[in-house]
Amino acid sequence: MSGKTTDGLDLSEQVKAIQAELLGLTETIRSFTSQKAEAGADAFRDAAHAASETVRSSAEDARRRGEHLAEDIEGRITANPVPSVLIAAGIGLVIGALIGRR
Template structure:
């Protein structure tokens, strides 16, 4: 069996080389994590922006439909005031009866 003799400087050099490789690997992992975290943050920011725009569009559509419904009801009341008053009175009596039972 052949043995190779190593002195202390050879081992020290190997330890320094391992330390340098570990430092390089650590830096590579840090950069990789930073890049992916940045990409994830950008994707989250973009998704939040799209959700915000969708919410605004939905709210605007609901507001528009609400105004349209109010205008339609107002038109029906204007065309038929007596039935509208009778319906409103009936609804009022119904609600009053429900509340009065408690």
């Protein structure tokens, strides 16, 4: 009978050891998952920052090109006011004729 008690204690200790290992594995998995989630969040944050910088840079380039175009047009109008007025009037007449036909 003492053999059964010893076997029962051994089994109980083995179950406790397995539980301890499962707890350790659970903590390891939790830690690994947390690290991967943080790494994913960091990568997403970096990608969003890079995209933001690209959009900001593109918007700034477009603004500068628009300003240069406006300055160029203004310079041409100032240099040639009569032809500029005649061209604007002609464009207005064409647009008016197209709208009037509808």
